[in-house]
Amino acid sequence: MNNAYAAGVVKQYEQVAKQTAAVCDDPHRLVTLLLEGALDRLSLAKGHAAQNVFHEKGRHIQSVMAIIDGLRMNLNKQAGGEIAQNLDQLYDYMNRRLLEANLKNDVSMMDEVIGLLNEIKAGWIAIGKGNAVSGETASRAEGISP
Secondary structure, eight states: OOHHHHHHHHHHHHHHHHHHHHHHOOHHHHHHHHHHHHHHHHHHHHHHHHTTOHHHHHHHHHHHHHHHHHHHHTBOHHHHHHHHHHHHHHHHHHHHHHHHHHHHTOHHHHHHHHHHHHHHHHHHHHHHHHHHHHOOOHHHHHTBOO
16 A cells, blocks of 8 residues: 555544544544445445456555554554454454455455444444443443544
């Protein structure tokens, strides 16, 4: 992945994060939005792969990988313990699969990552619903910083 491109995407998401935090002050929602953005871009990449539009497919996959890297970099491994460590390993695995999917133009590998992202998103949403009842913040409960 082009490091300059990845840094640019991460910087864009940091700016969006600041704007979103100012608007809704809900880091839990921000992580949900990032996961949704990754899923949207991965769907676009699949469409481009099917049409053999390799440049656009690669661009969208790089964007997804940058989002995953951003989520991974913001894990609080000390507070999150085993959950954060498992997420770290899962994020690393997803990025390796996406790299391979991009190189091989393999939609099934993209589908695998879509499934994993959907599972993480569902869990993240469930944590948020539980926190609405308990009054805890999701990031504190899981030791995960958005």
